[in-house]
Amino acid sequence: MPVSENQLVDAALAARKNGVAPYSHFLVGAALETSDGEIFTGCNIENATYGLTVCAERVAIWKALSEGRRKFLRIAVAADTDTLTPPCGACRQIIWEFCGDIPVVLVNLKDQRATHLMKSLFPHAFDSSFLGDPRA
Ligand code: THU
Numbered sequence: 001m002p003v004s005e006n007q008l009v010d011a012a013l014a015a016r017k018n019g020v021a022p023y024s025h026f027l028v029g030a031a032l033e034t035s036d037g038e039i040f041t042g043c044n045i046e047n048a049t050y051g052l053t054v055c056a057e058r059v060a061i062w063k064a065l066s067e068g069r070r071k072f073l074r075i076a077v078a079a080d081t082d083t084l085t086p087p088c089g090a091c092r093q094i095i096w097e098f099c100g101d102i103p104v105v106l107v108n109l110k111d112q113r114a115t116h117l118m119k120s121l122f123p124h125a126f127d128s129s130f131l132g133d134p135r136a
Helices: 005-016 056-066 089-099
Strands: 028-034 039-043 072-079 103-107 113-117
Touching (some): 005 039, 005 056, 005 072, 028 056, 056 072, 056 089
Parallel strands (some): 072 103
Antiparallel strands (some): 028 039
């Protein structure tokens, strides 16, 4: 069954409520749609070192990859900001590597939305195509 944008957005908004953000108090949720019509969610998870924080997008991707999923169609990102919160630079690298040029649906708590293709969020990407033949 295909996933609707509303379903994906609702999943991201629900996941946001699980955010572990005692330092920034900035809750983020993500919902990743697989090619089989499943949704894997993630929330941001902070810790006392700050630097080891993991964003909602990467948690969702790690969950899906670790459950054996490999093909992804879309990701939604939910945060409570008037200007819609986009994925950070590190997440853009990871979304590009594991999901490719997918649509990224941004949403806030007023249900304002915008969709951007990864190619526009992350132009001139470094990826495995630069690495050549690993056996060479
Ligand atoms: N954060 C995300 O989870 N995703 C984003 O797209 C932007 C930032 C988190 C990381 C940190 O826990 C908090 O938001 C503030 O940067």
